[in-house]
Amino acid sequence: MSEMADFIQEHGEAGCELSFLGSLSIARLGDVPQRLATLAVPVDVIRLDRIDHIDTIGAWLVYRLSRDHGAEIKGADADAARLIEQVSASDQPVRMRPDRTPPHIRVLGEIGDATAIAGQTLLGLLGFFGATMIAAWSVIRHPARFRINAVVQRFEVVGVSALGIIGLMSFLIGIVIAQQGAVQLRQFGMETFTINLVGRITLRELGVLMTAIMVAGRSGSAFAAQLGTMKLTEEVDAMRTIGVSPQEALVLPRVIATVVLMPLLGFYASLVTILGGLIWCWIDLGIPPVTFIQRIREVVPMTDLYVGLVKAPVFGAIIAMAGCFQGMQVKANAEEVGQRTTSAVVQAIFLVIVLDAFFAVFFTSIGWT
Template identity: 70%
Template sequence: MGALADFSDDGGRLRFSGDLSLAQIGDLPTRLDAHTGSVSAIDLSGIDRIDTIGAWIVHRFAKRTNAAIEGLKPEQQHLLEQVQRADQAAPMRKAPISPFTRVLGEIGEAVAIAGRTLLGLLGFLGATVIAFFNVIRHPRRFRFNATVQRFEVVGVSALGIVGLMSFLIGIVIAQQGAVQLRQFGAEVFTINLIGRITLRELGVLMTAIMVAGRSGSSFAAQLGTMKLTEEIDAMRTIGVSPMEALVLPRTIAAVVLMPLLGFYSSLIAIIGGGLLCWWQLEIPPVTYIARLREVVPITDLYVGLIKAPVFGAIIAVAGCFQGMQVEGDAEQVGTRTTSAVVQAIFLVIVLDAIFAVFFERIGWI
């Protein structure tokens, strides 16, 4: 058992002795509080040991008297420094804010996040374009095998689900259109509805949404996992550009295959609508095809084929961008994958609306 903590005043210089621990501190805090003389320094070279309580008492007294602390051993000095760093004012609890102010704050924060994300996406798109031109200048850097593999993942593997979705959508459009047009005795115009809406809008749009949910999420998850496992950092270390090796093949595959998938989707939707017209409206396939050729202008096909590669580029860039933003832990992979799908679908719908206005202005209606 150590000696009780004590101190002596040597002309303004306080010398501590004994055991400055909780068990031996005694009435030292009370005696220090009652000390009124000036203190220039506190000498701790005579103490046997010191714990957190003792260090706190010494620090508090030194802070009150503006005295210097001397004589500590290295480990004791470290303990005192930890106590000094911990001596911070506790943050005051903020006053409650009104619901209106809180909602405004959340809206403002969401707008700021959306702005930063859009700016980052534009920068990432620029980096992708630069990587594309670098590959054109140096064709040997083009990853042919990786691009072909992405063709299979984005296109060939998606034919089944895209075809099934388009077939059912064509049936739904035909059935709902026939029900509504029957009220006016105009069931024949169901063919107009099917042909124009599938080639111009729904074929490409629904395919883009399906590709965003299927391939865009896959791009984000793959790149996010590679980012967590530091594979992307390793590629940079050995002089391989991740934009050229990872992002560009996925973007090229989405841009090239989206027009093909969009045309395939429209064709399957027209077939589904035609089967329902044959069964429910008793319109023979020959008549159905002839009517399609009469009422569907070629510009509708051009509209779909022009929009498709743009949608593909947006989906691929959004997926790769979110994947490259993954940091920290595995939870970020799921969060960024969700963000990639939502962002891609949102941008596709916004661009589709812009395209609709643009084509209407140039007379492609």
């Protein structure tokens, strides 16, 4: 067993020399630290050529003595020198608070980080879209792999179960549009143009747009949560292990159901919105329902209906792929499921509004006004 640690002081050519003896380990130090703290004579040289062993605690003791006395360390072998170098590197002042970053630098940094994340997410979404198209082509080549039951189930979840909330929302929006339009147009004695306002804005924009927002918040979030939970429970990995493509089994049925049902839901929402406007015009303006419907037929061109029906499946594809993409990105824990679900809704609504702006410019440019 190694001897207990000790030291002796000698006077040499370089001044006071302190030589350590025995084992400089935590188990064998004994009262050496206390005795070193009471040294009356400054130490000029610390010698380690007579020790048996040294550990991190012993290296810290030697380094602290050298630092406090300004002494030179001699006689250390390679292991001892490496330990002393490591403990000396850790003896740096620690800032309790980081340096204050100028506000404009911090804001620019946050904008840069957000831009980089948005770019990476968009790139990942494009890759996910490509994978979905490959899966769709594979199913087209092998129709037996098409999961009709999964698609029908998504029809019920995305479409039938959403009729109530979408109908209520659309009805109330129709009332609000008619009421606010009538209030503004009454100033010019043109209340009857409330019918034009309700009909055109509903079929062309609000019917499909509000339906897309509702589907994104309801179904898009559900897709992200479902697939994210399956990722956490390793069900997706198990599917890959047995040779089942998650894109074909999980993503494609959701995308198909949303793309098919969005035009139907958008048309349904537009009709209910017009119904809400009709009832308000009947009650507040005294316009009979027959007159309202006849006026709608006169002032609303069929191109407005075509615009809404063209946009709807594109919005459905964006919502479904954003939800599925974010769900498939879950890796760490249950908290990430909530974060990805929120990201899916925000991403889907943002992309829907951006695409709606592009559609508005495009249809105007081709004369569908």
